[in-house]
């Protein structure tokens with residue numbers, strides 16, 4: 581199987597950097613003529629996995645949209661993750677977990693346990709409880725050749741309220757990138773929204789030189805960033821970017837899904 585970083589590089593080399601977000605919100609399910617239920621979320625996820633297979637290499641289920649249906653939602657998520665991994669798609673579980681170290685181990689066992697039905701290739705995490713709180717999760721991820729993505733500069737408009745805050749002489753966003761590089765052994769990437777001005781977040785160096793770790797970049801499409809601008813947004817680190825898109829690719833429902841993905845790939 582190989583390390584997550586190696587699997588990610590192979591996937592991007594073969595299929596390009598686009599990652600299809602699986603976000604079965606009420607609106608999305610309506611657009612796909614599906615019921616707003618766990619069964620609808622399951623069907624939605626399976627349709628997206630089917631459309632992605634052979635066309636792109638990475639999917640990112642948004643856990644919140646499954647969690648809203650409780651245990652049935654988690655069953656649906658398990659089936660979607662299993663179908664994606666069976667189709668050799670890399671699965672980044674967008675759960676944004678962050679807690680004290682012992683609890684983080686619980687999350688790691690859930691998302692990376694060999695026999696866990698939620699077993700994913702990578703997980704989004706928050707470092708808000710302190711860098712060392714991620715140690716157990718990282719160890720566990722490394723053991724099973726999985727990866728983490730640490731929130732640095734998220735794509736939402738209010739992100740800067742905390743992430744531009746200063747720790748000594750650098751911003752929180754900058755420290756998150758430094759931390760991922762320091763402790764991650766190449767298997768921790770960072771989340772940097774494509775909508776953000778990197779200089780304002782104190783992370784202009786991402787554009788100036790290759791940061792050497794994967795960047796999960798949401799914000800393309802529905803949130804306003806243009807795929808055509810990927811290189812100007814991320815500069816020297818552009819080659820590290822995984823461009824995550826959900827609504828932009830699912831716009832128009834199931835009938836347009838494959839064409840939307842093809843059109844997005846043509847922009848790169």
Ligand SMILES: O=c1ccn([C@@H]2O[C@H](COP(=O)(O)O)[C@@H](O)[C@H]2O)c(=O)[nH]1
Nearest residue numbers: 601642734735773798802803825826827
């Ligand atoms: O900084 C972040 C981190 C995660 N997200 C998630 O990505 C998708 C974006 O959906 P779009 O429809 O492409 O806007 C969604 O699941 C978010 O929770 C993010 O947007 N920004």
